[in-house]
Amino acid sequence: xxxxxxxxxxxxxxxxxxxxxxxxxxxxxxxxxxxxxxxxxxxxxxxxxxxxxxxxxxxxxxxxxxxxxxxxxxxxxxxxxxxxxxxxxxxxxxxxxxxxxxxxxxxxxxxxxxxxxxxxxxxxxxxxxxxxxxxxxxxxxxxxxxxxxxxxxxxxxxxxxxxxxxxxxxxxxxxxxxxxxxxxxxxxxxxxxxxxxxxxxxxxxxxxxxxxxxxxxxxxxxxxxxxxx
Ligand SMILES: Nc1nc2c(ncn2[C@@H]2O[C@H](COP(=O)(O)OP(=O)(O)OP(=O)(O)O)[C@@H](O)[C@H]2O)c(=O)[nH]1
Numbered sequence: 001x002x003x004x005x006x007x008x009x010x011x012x013x014x015x016x017x018x019x020x021x022x023x024x025x026x027x028x029x030x031x032x033x034x035x036x037x038x039x040x041x042x043x044x045x046x047x048x049x050x051x052x053x054x055x056x057x058x059x060x061x062x063x064x065x066x067x068x069x070x071x072x073x074x075x076x077x078x079x080x081x082x083x084x085x086x087x088x089x090x091x092x093x094x095x096x097x098x099x100x101x102x103x104x105x106x107x108x109x110x111x112x113x114x115x116x117x118x119x120x121x122x123x124x125x126x127x128x129x130x131x132x133x134x135x136x137x138x139x140x141x142x143x144x145x146x147x148x149x150x151x152x153x154x155x156x157x158x159x160x161x162x163x164x165x166x167x168x169x170x171x172x173x174x175x176x177x178x179x180x181x182x183x184x185x186x187x188x189x190x191x192x193x194x195x196x197x198x199x200x201x202x203x204x205x206x207x208x209x210x211x212x213x214x215x216x217x218x219x220x221x222x223x224x225x226x227x228x229x
Pocket of ligand 1: 110116124127151153
């Protein structure tokens with residue numbers, strides 16, 4: 001749009017500055033075989049072509065920008081948000097909750113015995129499991145929740161405006177959906193969760209550490225479960 005406007009301004013300037021119309025008239029007077037009503041359509045066609053060219057380049061540039069932006073905030077394998085985007089979002093949520101005094105819940109999830117899947121079924125199947133797992137998260141969570149790939153086979157979820165009893169329901173729902181999910185090559189995977197609820201009165205590092213400690217506890221207690229701080 002900006003380019004079209006600039007092109008039009010350019011043409012307007014051209015016509016005004018060098019008295020283009022007068023030059024056209026002179027040109028048609030000097031060249032008997034060139035009538036004004038033949039020259040103007042030529043200029044008009046050139047202007048439209050140029051505007052169209054500028055528009056298509058602008059559209060292409062916007063497409064590149066959108067792709068680059070998506071790549072900068074999304075994980076390329078699972079299409080969930082990446083770690084950097086998530087930490088920015090969580091930091092923002094902590095500030096919001098500190099003011100609103102509404103709670104949010106942080107869920108750290110780690111797939112159980114994922115190394116075994118890679119080792120027995122191959123890395124490609126492992127990747128398929130990670131993608132399928134992410135799809136379950138996206139399907140089960142609310143639009144207001146933010147899910148991200150935290151790294152490797154670890155995922156993280158921010159549930160806004162969610163207190164401890166609601167977090168319990170979310171954890172049950174997710175654990176059940178994940179247990180039922182069948183991945184390629186008839187693979188089944190369970191997951192362990194560490195969950196903490198906060199009112200934004202702690203630092204991000206402390207909140208994540210609490211969830212991580214709970215996750216570790218869940219792993220040591222036999223996996224396939226949720227542990228709350
Ligand atoms: N296919 C695939 N594997 C990955 C990816 N990222 C990390 N991994 C693998 O995930 C495995 C994680 O193994 P561990 O940290 O031992 O965890 P685990 O086997 O799930 O064991 P527990 O966490 O104790 O249940 C390693 O084999 C990594 O190579 C990935 O993007 N794709």
